Amino acid sequence: MFKKKECVAMLLAGGQGSRLYALTQQVAKPAVPFGGKYRIIDFPLSNCTNSGIDTVGVLTQYQPLVLNDYIGNGLPWDLDRAFGGIKILPPYQGQHSRDWYKGTAHAIYQNMRFIDQFDPEYVLVLSGDHIYKMDYSKMLRFHKNRAADCTIAVIDVPIEEASRFGIMTIDWEQRITNFAEKPREPESTKASMGIYIFNRKKLYEYLIADAKDPASDNDFGKNIIPAMLAAGEKMMAFQFDGYWKDVGTIASLWEANMDLLGQRPVFSLEDDNWRIFTRHDPLPPQFIGDSAKIKNSIITEGCEIGGTVENSVLFPSVRVMPGAVVRDTVVMDGTVIEEDAHVQYAILDGNVHIGAGASIGGDRSEGGGLAVIGEGITIGAGQTVEAGIMLPDLR
Amino acid sequence: MTAAGLIFSNIHDQSIPEMTATRTMASLPFGGRYRLVDFALSNMVNSGITKVGIVTHNNYRSLMDHIGTGKDWDLARRSGGVTLLPPFVTAYENPRAGKLYTTRLEALMGVMEFIKHCGEGAIVLSDCDAICNIDLSAVLRAHEEEGADLTIVTKEMQLGKTEIRGNAIVYADEEGNATEFVEHTRLLRGEYDVSTNIMVFSKSFLITILLDALSHGYTAFYQQALAYAMGSARIRIFRHDGYYAKIDSLSHYFHANIALLRSQTRDALFNVRERPIYTKVRNSPPTRYGESAVVANALIADGCRIEGTVVNSILFRGVQVRRGTVIKNSILLQDSGTGENVTLNCVIADKNVMIRDARTLSGHQSLPFYIGKGKMI
DSSP states (O other): OTTOOSEEEEEEOOOOOGGGGGGGSSSOGGGSEETTTEETTHHHHHHHHHTTOOEEEEEOOSSHHHHHHHHTTSGGGTOOOSSSEEEEEOOOBOSSOBOOOOSHHHHHHHTHHHHHTTOOSEEEEEESSEEEOOOHHHHHHHHHHTTOSEEEEEEEOOGGGGGGSEEEEEOTTSBEEEEEESOSSOSOSEEEEEEEEEEHHHHHHHHHHHHHOTTOOOOIIIIIHHHHHHTTOOEEEEEOOSOEEEOOSHHHHHHHHHTTOSSSOSSOSOOTTSOOOOOOOOOOOEEEOTTOEEESEEEOTTOEEOSEEESOEEOTTOEEOTTOEEEEEEEOTTOEEOTTOEEEEEEEOTTOEEOTTOEESOOGGGTOOOEEEOTTOEEOTTOEEOTTOEESOOO | OOEEEEEESSTTGGGSHHHHSSSOGGGOEETTTEETHHHHHHHHHHTTOOEEEEEOOSOOHHHHHHHTTSGGGTOOOSSSEEEEEOOOTTOSSSTTTTSOOOSHHHHHHHTHHHHHHOOSSEEEEEETTEEOOOOHHHHHHHHHHTTOSEEEEEEEEEETTBOOOSOOEEEEOTTSBEEEEEOOOTTOOEEEEEEEEEEEEEHHHHHHHHHHHHHHTOOOIIIIIIHHHTTTSOEEEEEOOSOOEEOOSHHHHHHHHHGGGSHHHHHHHTOOTTOOOOOOOOOOOOEEEOTTOEEEEEEEOTTOEEOSEEEEEEEOTTOEEOTTOEEESOEEOTTOEEOTTOEEESEEEOTTOEEOTTOEEEOBTTBOEEEOTTOBO
16 A cells, blocks of 8 residues: 555644634634734644644534635645645535534544545544644654553643643553543643544544444544543543643634744744744735834735834735834734724734724723724724724624 | 747856856845746746746756745646756757857757747747746737747837846837847947847747757857848837846846835836736745834845844845844845844845844945855854
């Protein structure tokens, strides 16, 4: 067999990201823009490429158009391969069943034949929801060294936040002894990152059994992991100590963008040995005009800046006209901010048009909350959008 | 009409020897993130020309590195795509056998095989140093409608103020039929149609004049080979009225780059609908501006880190400008950088140049101070 691979990655990219409201009206959460020129899915995909994993199945379901188009043939991530590479796996109709993906486990179950083509020993399950840089090959080595049936990546979270995660209890050799999905009283601070490595044969046993159980939610966290633990399979926790951020809410998405700023950013994209790959439009370099004032910001190709930009993240082809002020804001592709408009503490989605003299959001220190303007919305000249307002309001 | 393209990568290397000592003219960095060849390649791709040969001569490693498989121009194709055509040294039995070509005509003779094997009816030739964004499909259409053997794209230029080297002047009648070519143009004053060296040949005509030139022992393209064919062939001009620049010297290079700080130049080159300029993707992160950054009238590529002052300048990808540094009227190429409290004025720093703390360097607009690749000051 020509296509034999040691490890195949399955990336769960069907999530709606419902708490991103206006930002995920038209796109699935993994396709949400991040960090000036990236989308969330660039992070797990670049991690795969940088970790030497060249076969990735991407499971899509919610609003897949943008995501499918973005992934294309996988060229930006070096995943346009003759053997392996990237494949988009939508739900499909079978002879006996015609189902949307009912849960994360069901999505993998439906695509066991895709995995079989490569006859891998291991299956790496990823989600397209997080911003982080991680070497999966280290995790795979750990999994093999410990002869585990399943390895789950864990990260320490503050105890007060632990009840939002799947929490692991581990023993002295990092073996998982207990797993609780979103526990009210967490026993530890080791949270599951939603990154799993399974021995394929073992995974299949549990997926098949799970698919037969009509009462199951067909979910890794709720069903598969607890079932494997209960059966006494060897399950290990792989400790991760780097930056990892769930950008599932408007506030956390804004924060993660701001983590890229500063003299020494909390999270850096500038590591030449772990580059984050993304799809590029052919755009000229950014032009900074005579009247521009830029402080503590990141700005990218195609932008033309004439106004003031502070503590902000600007995506490609953003225009900030002279006299306009943009502060503490994330501005996505192609958005235009006209003369003397003020934008503070906000997220502007792509192709938004802020008219001259308009005022968006409020001073961050006043605690009024983030203003959010959805894709393609025009705010007329001189109009005001108060702090904490979302347009369209889908909350 | 379907067409294939041919780009000359070394054709004017001698006009800017400082920067072409280690690279071809085609791979000369330009405009923050481009190389000169990107214009010729993008013009062809945007006009539906997807079989392109790049004629090389010497020092073409950097060009091979830039082009790669051609996928950044969508020219990684099973059929056609981009091909580098290395020098074909022993191609013909003539007094020059065993030597590299020295003229455009000899270069074309060296790639006769490529030309012969093209299934396309027309061949578009382009120099790599023609900086313009042109719709070649309009040129091809005019070529076909007029039943021309050769259509030369010209640009009206004011001679006298600037010397045009390596481009012929084309005299044409009122209908646009070329009547005469003049090369050495130092004495001419006034407005003339200057060849941009972008031209469309009917394939059979190109092969004919190459074979004729070979049998006559011609070496000069315009004044011998084309002049010989003038009487019998239909040679047309096509006036390009958009932006066109050609780099003849280091100070030309400096001014052609600085011209990009004007929005009209940027719009004419980069912001044309459906005709973007492609280049090799380097995956640099966005540029990060620090608390002490002061930037005005500057063109800045991705991957830079700026903590100092940058005015009237162009920064290529991955340039670092530290605190207290003031950069004016300068061009810093890829991955070059400065320490703290550096002052630069009219400086061109080539790739990977490092200028250490507190250095002051200045050239003049007419003769910018050039720092060679990889140097540390």
